Amino acid sequence: MRPSKRDELIRKALEIFYREGFHAAGMDLLAAETGISKTTMFKHFRSKDELILAVLRLRDENFRNWLFRRMEQAGSPRAQLLAMFDALGEWFAEVSYRSCMFIKAASEYPEPGNPIHAQAAEHKRLLFLHLEQIASSAGATEPALLARMLLQLKEGAIVTAHLGHEADPAADAKAAAVVLLERFCPS
Amino acid sequence: MRPSKRDELIRKALEIFYREGFHAAGMDLLAAETGISKTTMFKHFRSKDELILAVLRLRDENFRNWLFRRMEQAGSPRAQLLAMFDALGEWFAEVSYRSCMFIKAASEYPEPGNPIHAQAAEHKRLLFLHLEQIASSAGATEPALLARMLLQLKEGAIVTAHLGHEADPAADAKAAAVVLLERFCPS
DNA sequence: TCTAATATATACAGATCAGTTCAATTAGGA
DNA sequence: TCCTAATTGAACTGATCTGTATATATTAGA
Numbered sequence: 362m363r364p365s366k367r368d369e370l371i372r373k374a375l376e377i378f379y380r381e382g383f384h385a386a387g388m389d390l391l392a393a394e395t396g397i398s399k400t401t402m403f404k405h406f407r408s409k410d411e412l413i414l415a416v417l418r419l420r421d422e423n424f425r426n427w428l429f430r431r432m433e434q435a436g437s438p439r440a441q442l443l444a445m446f447d448a449l450g451e452w453f454a455e456v457s458y459r460s461c462m463f464i465k466a467a468s469e470y471p472e473p474g475n476p477i478h479a480q481a482a483e484h485k486r487l488l489f490l491h492l493e494q495i496a497s498s499a500g501a502t503e504p505a506l507l508a509r510m511l512l513q514l515k516e517g518a519i520v521t522a523h524l525g526h527e528a529d530p531a532a533d534a535k536a537a538a539v540v541l542l543e544r545f546c547p548s
Numbered sequence: 549m550r551p552s553k554r555d556e557l558i559r560k561a562l563e564i565f566y567r568e569g570f571h572a573a574g575m576d577l578l579a580a581e582t583g584i585s586k587t588t589m590f591k592h593f594r595s596k597d598e599l600i601l602a603v604l605r606l607r608d609e610n611f612r613n614w615l616f617r618r619m620e621q622a623g624s625p626r627a628q629l630l631a632m633f634d635a636l637g638e639w640f641a642e643v644s645y646r647s648c649m650f651i652k653a654a655s656e657y658p659e660p661g662n663p664i665h666a667q668a669a670e671h672k673r674l675l676f677l678h679l680e681q682i683a684s685s686a687g688a689t690e691p692a693l694l695a696r697m698l699l700q701l702k703e704g705a706i707v708t709a710h711l712g713h714e715a716d717p718a719a720d721a722k723a724a725a726v727v728l729l730e731r732f733c734p735s
Numbered sequence: 736t737c738t739a740a741t742a743t744a745t746a747c748a749g750a751t752c753a754g755t756t757c758a759a760t761t762a763g764g765a
Numbered sequence: 766t767c768c769t770a771a772t773t774g775a776a777c778t779g780a781t782c783t784g785t786a787t788a789t790a791t792t793a794g795a
Contacts (some may be wrong), residue, residue: 382655382656382657382658384569385571387783388782389783397742397743398742400743400744400785400786401741401742401743403783404742409783460654460658464711465658467647467711468647468655468656469571469655469656470569471567471569471646471647471652471710485708485711485713486712506720506723509720510701510721510723512708513704513705513708513717513721513724514724516703516707517699517700517705517707520706521672521696521703524650524668525673526672526676527696530700536697537700537724540727540731541727543731544730553771553772574753584772586755586774587756587757587773588772588773590754590755591772595753595754596754
């Protein structure tokens with residue numbers, strides 16, 4: 362029960378950073394919106410950047426758990442790969458949808474050497490490793506290449522859902538994925 | 549010769565915003581790095597947001613001119629569509645590459661109603677219209693769908709080139725585009 | 736009830752934020 | 766040369782930034 366305040370802070374900070382942006386959301390705003398005093402925040406985290414890193418760790422865990430579980434429900438490896446885009450479609454439909462937290466983090470901390478940037482990159486790497494394994498299970502001729510292609514469609518759909526005018530970016534990405542699977546994943 | 553200071557400011561502000569981010573780069577930093585006084589900046593632009601809008605207008609013009617010219621050199625419509633990814637590859641290889649200015653703008657101004665966000669979205673729309681027309685010239689069965697798919701690959705490659713570990717995102721995207729063209733663009 | 740950890744409010748430091756004011760300076764065109 | 770517009774430096778406003786200091790209040794276990 363003791364670390365609950367810390368967890369509560371991370372959880373609420375995640376929502377606020379996602380909604381407002383990292384630079385735009387100051388520590389005073391976090392204190393006001395979370396009801397957690399600034400003193401407590403800086404007792405749990407030495408700096409704002411460390412809080413952001415903790416937020417990104419939570420987001421990575423939540424997002425991968427959510428996505429991979431949705432994919433598992435689909436059954437065959439091939440169906441799992443396509444199910445990713447169905448999950449994305451549900452995500453995009455949320456009214457609070459505002460793109461990917463890690464793309465946003467990389468946008469605000471553009472230097473690759475920055476720890477926040479590096480942690481965002483690590484999330485993408487973990488996604489790749491998982492997709493590569495599923496592509497391999499699906500009997501893909503080039504699992505790594507197929508995984509990279511599907512992930513590019515995913516990132517493109519995420520950006521387009523936030524920035525574009527298109528009706529259903531997830532459906533477009535899925536349709537493209539079907540074609541790629543036909544080519545690289547003989548069934 | 550009179551509006552040169554204004555143009556110079558926009559041009560230099562573009563580089564600084566692209567490198568540092570919009571929130572991270574303050575007006576004082578702009579004044580220090582451009583050598584243009586803050587007084588002059590606020591005489592040309594009522595606010596920082598208006599300067600950002602001017603920067604995005606310039607970036608839109610520059611980027612589309614550059615990309616479309618590279619594509620035109622390729623010859624046939626089908627080759628033009630693929631040439632987009634070759635151009636992306638050259639862009640990604642620049643040491644100063646730090647993702648897409650419009651994705652970054654949308655990340656820092658996440659509300660769709662924000663004028664900066666809207667202007668970034670407009671850039672993506674103009675890209676779509678151009679690609680749709682080329683896809684149509686190429687005899688695509690569904691030009692709009694093909695254009696949306698190729699653009700998703702483009703955005704995905706841009707994000708991956710900034711945030712990923714992959715060796716050559718542009719080549720991956722091009723390989724996927726080849727497959728999509730075979731399917732949607734009978735030659 | 737005592738103890739020790741944890742959280743609180745409040746005020747503050749020092750820097751930086753966007754934006755303004757104003758007098759002095761520079762430059763171009765007639 | 767003269768006139769006008771553009772630009773400048775520098776100080777300034779008031780708000781906000783990250784982070785700290787201090788003293789008080791809350792909480793939970795022994």
